[in-house]
Amino acid sequence: MHITAVKGFNDILPAETPTRQFIEETARQVFGRFGFSEIRVPVLEKTELFCRSIGDTTDIVEKEMYTFCDKGGDSLTLRPEGTAGVMRALIEHKLYAQDNVNKLYYMGPMFRHERPQKGRYRQFHQIGAEVTGAGDPFVDAQVLLMLSRLFRELGLDEPRLQINSLGCPDCRPAYRDALVSFLGQRQELLCDDCRRRQSGNPLRALDCKAPGCIEATREAPAILEHLCGDCHDHFQAVQSYLNVAGVPFGINNRMVRGLDYYTRTTFELVTSLLGAQSAVAAGGRYDGLVSQLGGPAVPGIGFALGVERVALLLGDRCRPRTPDLFVALAGEESRRPVFQLVAALQDCGLWVETDVEGKSVKSQMRRADRLGARYSMVIGENELAAGSAALKRMADGSSRQAPLVASAVAPLLAE
RNA sequence: GUGGCCAUGGUGAAGCGGCCGAACACACAUGACUGUGACUCAUGCAUUCGAGGGUUCGAAUCCCUCUGGCCACCCCA
Numbered sequence: 001m002h003i004t005a006v007k008g009f010n011d012i013l014p015a016e017t018p019t020r021q022f023i024e025e026t027a028r029q030v031f032g033r034f035g036f037s038e039i040r041v042p043v044l045e046k047t048e049l050f051c052r053s054i055g056d057t058t059d060i061v062e063k064e065m066y067t068f069c070d071k072g073g074d075s076l077t078l079r080p081e082g083t084a085g086v087m088r089a090l091i092e093h094k095l096y097a098q099d100n101v102n103k104l105y106y107m108g109p110m111f112r113h114e115r116p117q118k119g120r121y122r123q124f125h126q127i128g129a130e131v132t133g134a135g136d137p138f139v140d141a142q143v144l145l146m147l148s149r150l151f152r153e154l155g156l157d158e159p160r161l162q163i164n165s166l167g168c169p170d171c172r173p174a175y176r177d178a179l180v181s182f183l184g185q186r187q188e189l190l191c192d193d194c195r196r197r198q199s200g201n202p203l204r205a206l207d208c209k210a211p212g213c214i215e216a217t218r219e220a221p222a223i224l225e226h227l228c229g230d231c232h233d234h235f236q237a238v239q240s241y242l243n244v245a246g247v248p249f250g251i252n253n254r255m256v257r258g259l260d261y262y263t264r265t266t267f268e269l270v271t272s273l274l275g276a277q278s279a280v281a282a283g284g285r286y287d288g289l290v291s292q293l294g295g296p297a298v299p300g301i302g303f304a305l306g307v308e309r310v311a312l313l314l315g316d317r318c319r320p321r322t323p324d325l326f327v328a329l330a331g332e333e334s335r336r337p338v339f340q341l342v343a344a345l346q347d348c349g350l351w352v353e354t355d356v357e358g359k360s361v362k363s364q365m366r367r368a369d370r371l372g373a374r375y376s377m378v379i380g381e382n383e384l385a386a387g388s389a390a391l392k393r394m395a396d397g398s399s400r401q402a403p404l405v406a407s408a409v410a411p412l413l414a415e
Numbered sequence: 416g417u418g419g420c421c422a423u424g425g426u427g428a429a430g431c432g433g434c435c436g437a438a439c440a441c442a443c444a445u446g447a448c449u450g451u452g453a454c455u456c457a458u459g460c461a462u463u464c465g466a467g468g469g470u471u472c473g474a475a476u477c478c479c480u481c482u483g484g485c486c487a488c489c490c491c492a
Binding site for chain 1 (some may be wrong): 444446448452455485490491
C-alpha cells in the first residue's frame with residue numbers, strides 16, 4: 001500500500017457518481033421551481049465565524065472542527081456546515097439590501113473530525129437551502145414543502161418529516177428554567193453527560209438515549225406547552241399550511257438540534273434504514289443568526305441534507321449510462337475511416353466506443369458486451385470496399401446492413 | 416475521545432499448526448470459431464496470506480506490536 005486517502009475522506013468512484021449526479025440534478029431542478037438561486041462560498045472560513053454562529057459550547061465547535069493557523073496567524077476552519085458561510089456572504093455583499101428576501105441554495109463538502117462510521121464521514125456533502133428576510137410561517141411551510149417535494153422526486157418516500165418548535169428568546173428561557181428545575185429533582189437518573197449539560201444545553205437531555213435519561217425525562221415539561229403566544233400561533237400556522245398542501249408530518253417535541261442558532265420551527269427528515277444515523281436532512285428557523293453575525297435583524301430559515309445518506313437510501317438504482325454503439329476494428333487500414341465515422345456520430349450526440357488497444361475482433365466484441373453497448377459494428381476491408389456494414393443489435397443478436405455514413409447510421413441507432 | 420469485530424488475488428471469499436507447491440466462484444487474458452459478444456469447453460492468472468517481530472522441526476493458521484478498515488457509543492447531515 002502506498003499513499004492512501006485521509007481517514008474519513010472518501011473517493012467518489014465512477015460507479016457511485018451517477019447517484020450523486022442524480023441527487024444534485026434533482027435538487028437543482030426542484031429548488032429552481034421554488035425560485036432559489038445557487039450560491040457558492042468557500043470551504044474555508046475564519047474560525048470565529050463558526051464559533052459565533054454554531055455556538056461555542058456545541059460539540060461541533062468544541063471538538064469536531066478542522067482548525068489550523070495559516071501563515072498570517074489567522075485561525076481558519078474547514079466549514080463543518082453550510083449556513084454560517086452563506087450568512088457571512090449575505091452580510092458581506094449586502095444581498096439583503098438588493099432584495100428583501102433571498103432564497104439561496106448550495107451544495108458541497110463539509111468537514112467534521114468525528115470517528116467515521118456508516119453514513120458519517122469526515123468529509124461529507126450537504127445540499128442546503130436558506131431563505132432570509134421572511135419570518136412568516138408561510139415561508140417555513142414552503143421550505144418544508146420544497147424539502148418534501150425533493151424527496152418525492154428522488155423517489156424516496158420513506159423518510160418521515162418531524163417538526164418541533166424551540167420557541168424564541170422571549171419564551172425559551174422560561175421553559176429552560178422549568179426544565180432545569182424538573183431535571184434537578186432527578187439528577188441521580190441522568191447520565192454524566194446530561195448532568196454536565198445542565199448548565200449549558202439542558203434541552204439535550206430530552207434527546208438522550210441513555211435509559212436513565214429517557215426515564216427521567218418521561219414526564220418532563222414540554223416546550224410546546226411553554227411557547228409564547230406568537231410562537232404558538234406561528235407553529236400552528238406552519239402546521240395548517242402543511243396540511244393544506246398535503247405534506248405529511250409528525251410532531252416531535254423532544255427534537256433538539258445540535259446548533260445554537262435555531263429558533264421556533266425546527267425539523268428533521270428521519271429514517272430507520274441507515275443504522276445509527278437516522279437524520280437524512282434537518283434544519284430550522286434562525287431568526288437571530290444574521291444580526292448575531294453583525295448583519296441586520298433579518299429572519300432566516302433553512303435546511304441541509306446529507307448527500308451520502310441520501311445516496312445510501314437510493315442504493316444502486318441509478319444505472320450508469322451505456323454506449324449507443326461499439327465499432328470494432330478489423331485491420332489497420334480501417335482505423336482512419338472509422339475514426340472519421342466515429343467523430344461524425346459523436347457530433348450527432350451519440351456515445352460511440354472503439355477499440356484503442358489493438359485487440360482481436362473477438363475481444364473487442366467481448367468489450368462491447370461488457371460495456372453494455374446497444375449496437376455493435378465490425379469494420380474491416382470488406383466493409384470499407386462495400387461501403388456498408390452489419391449493424392448488430394446486442395440485445396437479440398439481430399443485424400441489418402447500414403451504409404458507413406453517420407447520417408444513415410444515426411437514425412438507425414435511435415430506434 | 417471510548418469500545419467491539421475484521422485484515423488472504425482485480426473482486427467475493429475457503430482454509431484455523433504439517434494434506435497449502437493456498438480451494439471454489441466471479442472478473443480478466445488467450446484459444447476452440449482463418450473477422451463478431453452474451454452460452455459451452457480448455458488453458459493462464461496470490462514464490463504468497465496488511466506490516467514488523469516472536470513461538471515452533473514446521474505458521475496464512477498461535478503470541479506481541481504497529482498500521483488499516485468496518486460497525487457501534489458520543490454527536491450529527
